[in-house]
Amino acid sequence: MSSSVRFLLNGLAETAVAAAPDMTVLRWLRLQARLTGTKEGCAEGDCGACTVALAEPGPQGLVWRPANACILLMGQIHGKLLVTVEGLADGARLHPVQEAMVARHASQCGFCTPGFVMSLFAAYRNRERPQTESIHDALAGNLCRCTGYRPIVDAARDSLGAESADRFDALEPAILEALRAIAAQPALACETPEGRFLAPRDKYELACALAADPQARILAGGTDLALEVTKRHARLPSLIALGRVAALRRVEEDARTLTLGAAAPYEDLLERLAALAPTLGVLLRRLGSRQIRALGTIGGNLANASPIGDMAPALIALEGSLRLESARGMREIALEDFFLAYRRTALEAGEFIDSVRLRKPGPSDFFDVEKISRRFDQDISAVCGAIRFESAQGVIRGARIAFGGMSATSARARHAEAALEGAPLAMASFARAAAALTQDFAPLSDHRASADHRMRTARNLFVRWGEAATRPPEAAP
Ligand SMILES: Cc1cc2nc3c(=O)[nH]c(=O)nc-3n(C[C@H](O)[C@H](O)[C@H](O)COP(=O)(O)OP(=O)(O)OC[C@H]3O[C@@H](n4cnc5c(N)ncnc54)[C@H](O)[C@@H]3O)c2cc1C
Numbered sequence: 001m002s003s004s005v006r007f008l009l010n011g012l013a014e015t016a017v018a019a020a021p022d023m024t025v026l027r028w029l030r031l032q033a034r035l036t037g038t039k040e041g042c043a044e045g046d047c048g049a050c051t052v053a054l055a056e057p058g059p060q061g062l063v064w065r066p067a068n069a070c071i072l073l074m075g076q077i078h079g080k081l082l083v084t085v086e087g088l089a090d091g092a093r094l095h096p097v098q099e100a101m102v103a104r105h106a107s108q109c110g111f112c113t114p115g116f117v118m119s120l121f122a123a124y125r126n127r128e129r130p131q132t133e134s135i136h137d138a139l140a141g142n143l144c145r146c147t148g149y150r151p152i153v154d155a156a157r158d159s160l161g162a163e164s165a166d167r168f169d170a171l172e173p174a175i176l177e178a179l180r181a182i183a184a185q186p187a188l189a190c191e192t193p194e195g196r197f198l199a200p201r202d203k204y205e206l207a208c209a210l211a212a213d214p215q216a217r218i219l220a221g222g223t224d225l226a227l228e229v230t231k232r233h234a235r236l237p238s239l240i241a242l243g244r245v246a247a248l249r250r251v252e253e254d255a256r257t258l259t260l261g262a263a264a265p266y267e268d269l270l271e272r273l274a275a276l277a278p279t280l281g282v283l284l285r286r287l288g289s290r291q292i293r294a295l296g297t298i299g300g301n302l303a304n305a306s307p308i309g310d311m312a313p314a315l316i317a318l319e320g321s322l323r324l325e326s327a328r329g330m331r332e333i334a335l336e337d338f339f340l341a342y343r344r345t346a347l348e349a350g351e352f353i354d355s356v357r358l359r360k361p362g363p364s365d366f367f368d369v370e371k372i373s374r375r376f377d378q379d380i381s382a383v384c385g386a387i388r389f390e391s392a393q394g395v396i397r398g399a400r401i402a403f404g405g406m407s408a409t410s411a412r413a414r415h416a417e418a419a420l421e422g423a424p425l426a427m428a429s430f431a432r433a434a435a436a437l438t439q440d441f442a443p444l445s446d447h448r449a450s451a452d453h454r455m456r457t458a459r460n461l462f463v464r465w466g467e468a469a470t471r472p473p474e475a476a477p
C-alpha cells in the first residue's frame with residue numbers, strides 16, 4: 001500500500017508525505033512547494049486564477065486537462081503529472097503560449113494571467129486547432145475583470161495549431177513510464193493526524209473500505225465536495241476516492257441502452273452524449289467549464305442531489321436508472337425514485353453509485369433538454385427541463401418530462417405528461433401540457449430567479465418543444 005501521494009511535478013518525481021486528506025493542491029503548491037505562480041481568486045472553481053494542467057496516460061499518449069487547483073485535493077493527483085505555470089518555459093525560452101501572450105500584449109493584471117496561460121497550455125498540448133468556438137470553450141473557465149479577452153483570444157489563435165514544440169514533447173516517454181509505474185502500485189492509503197485518504201483500485205476494495213468506514217465521504221471529482229472545505233471551512237477527515245477504480249469510468253452500449261460509469265469525468269462522456277442527442281452535448285458543454293468537466297462526474301452530480309443539478313432532468317426523461325453497490329450486494333433504482341427530498345437520496349450507508357443506465361432515443365422519438373441560466377457559460381441553471389416522447393401517426397405516446405429548479409428535487413411533471421399522453425402532435429397539446437404544470441410544481445424564489453420567472457420559463461419551454469416537434473422536416477434549419 002502506498003502511504004504518500006506520488007506524482008510528477010513539472011516533469012520531476014514528487015512525493016507529498018503526510019498531506020491532510022482535505023489539503024488542496026493550491027495550498028500545497030503555494031505553502032509547501034512555494035510555487036506561487038498559481039493564484040487564488042475565488043476558491044470555488046469559478047474564476048480560473050488557480051488553473052493548473054493535469055496529464056495522465058491515455059490510449060495515445062498523455063491526455064491533458066486543465067483543473068482548478070483550489071478545489072482539487074492532493075490525493076486526486078496521485079499517479080498524475082501536475083504542471084504549473086513555473087513548469088512551462090524551457091530554460092530561458094518561454095513556452096509558445098507564453099510567447100504569444102507577450103507578443104499580443106495579452107498579459108494584464110498578473111493575477112488571472114497564469115490561469116489563462118495554463119488553460120491555453122492544456123489546449124496546446126492536446127493539439128487543438130485555433131477555431132473560435134474551441135478557443136472560447138478553452139477560456140470559458142477563466143474570468144478577466146479588466147475586459148481584456150480580445151488579446152488573449154488573439155494569443156490563442158497564434159499559438160494553438162502552430163508547428164512548434166515544447167519541452168513536454170521530449171519528456172513524454174519518460175513521463176508515461178513513471179506514471180505507469182505509480183499506477184501499478186497497490187491502493188493509496190494516507191493516514192495523517194488530520195485524517196485518512198484512501199484511493200482503492202477496484203470495486204471490491206472500494207466496497208470493503210466503505211463497509212469498514214461507512215461515515216467516510218466518497219470523493220469523485222470533488223467539484224461539489226471540496227467547496228465544503230474552501231467555502232464552509234469544514235474538515236473532511238475521512239475520504240474514499242473513486243478516481244483509480246477503472247470500472248467506474250466505463251461506458252457500455254447496446255442497441256437500446258447506454259451505461260455510464262458513475263465516476264467517468266464529463267469530458268470523457270461529451271462526444272458520446274453529443275452523438276446520442278445534440279442537445280445533451282450542448283448541456284454538457286455548458287456544465288461548468290473545462291476545468292470543472294475535467295473532474296466532475298455524473299455520479300457526483302446525482303449523489304449531490306441539488307435541485308438545480310443539470311444531469312437529473314435529462315436522465316429522468318431518458319428513463320435513467322442507477323446501479324447501487326455495496327459490500328451487501330447490488331440493487332437498481334429508477335432515478336426519479338432516488339431523490340427523496342431536498343438533497344436527500346435513497347443511498348444507504350456503505351453504498352456507492354456504480355453507474356447510470358439510460359434508454360437511447362430511437363428514430364421516432366423526440367428528445368430535448370434546455371438549460372436556462374443567467375449566463376450562457378459557467379453558470380448554474382435557474383430552470384432545466386427535458387422531454388422525451390414517441391410520435392406515431394401524429395399521436396404522442398410515452399411522454400416523460402422532468403424539470404430541475406422547480407421543486408426541492410429534480411422531478412417528473414406527471415400532470416403535464418398525462419396531458420400529452422395520446423394527444424395529437426399539435427401545438428394545442430403542448431399548450432395543455434404547459435397549463436398542467438401548475439399542478440406539478442410550486443417553485444420557490446431565490447437569487448437565481450423568482451417563482452414566477454421559473455414557472456413562465458418552464459411553460460415557455462413547451463412552446464419551444466411544440467414548435468420543434470411539429471415543424472415539417474423540410475422547414476428544419
Ligand atoms: C465552478 C463550478 C461550476 C459548476 N457548474 C455546474 C453546472 O453548470 N451544472 C451542474 O449541474 N453542476 C455544476 N457544478 C457542480 C458540480 O461540478 C457537479 O455537480 C459535478 O457533477 C459533481 O461531481 P463530482 O464528481 O465533482 O462530485 P464530488 O464533489 O466528488 O461529490 C459530490 C457528492 O456526491 C458524492 N458522490 C460522488 N460520487 C459518488 C458515487 N459514485 N456514489 C455515491 N456518492 C457519490 C460525494 O460523496 C459528495 O457528497 C459546478 C461546480 C463548480 C465548482
Ligand code: FES
Pocket residue numbers: 039040041042043044045046047048049050051068069070071
Ligand atoms: S481560485 Fe478561482 S477557480 Fe480556483
Ligand code: FES
Pocket residue numbers: 107108109110111112113143144145146147148
Ligand atoms: S487579466 Fe486579470 S482582470 Fe483582466
